[in-house]
Amino acid sequence: MHEDLERVLFTEEEIRAAIERVAGEIAADYQEKEITLVTVLRGAVFFAADLARALPLPVRMDFLAVSPFPLASGSGMVRIAKDLDESIAGQHVLLVEDIVDTGLTLRYLMKTLTLRQPSSLAACAFLDKKPRRLADVPLRYRCFEIPDRFVVGYGLDYQQHYRNLPYVAVLKPEVFRG
């Protein structure tokens, strides 16, 4: 294990099993329908790539990025920094997030994507940090619930590091306190 890490929360094997389970839930709900995975850059890329391959359905993929609203940092307000490349009108859209923490990002994205008139819209997160939730967001699928700790790996970063760890781990608090 990397020296900056306190403990591993989920191993590669546990992640694989959780994604298989969630893919099964999604496949059961959507039957044979084509779904559009709208993935939030950059953290959710690893999850989306594995989820897409585990889904026994036709899948389209598009990506967007959010960034904190200028002049409102710390407020949880976000804006779209990179938009989707294609229209989602009339499509069954599944929003793919790395982690839902306060829920403010997800709430904003659900509102924004709803305005584009998809046939359906649901959200799926790799991690659900429920203890910090501020916004009541409809998260239909999740791989794991986690406690209120800062985690990295499997796409999640701290200052752009640790994304490529194949597992999820708790970062030692002294690392991000500097």
Ligand code: 5GP
């Ligand atoms: P929310 O709007 O739900 O508070 O924020 C979600 C975003 O906060 C995530 O997409 C992620 O970028 C960041 N975030 C929240 N908790 C963690 C965490 O434990 N680790 C990492 N790496 N990012 C986190």
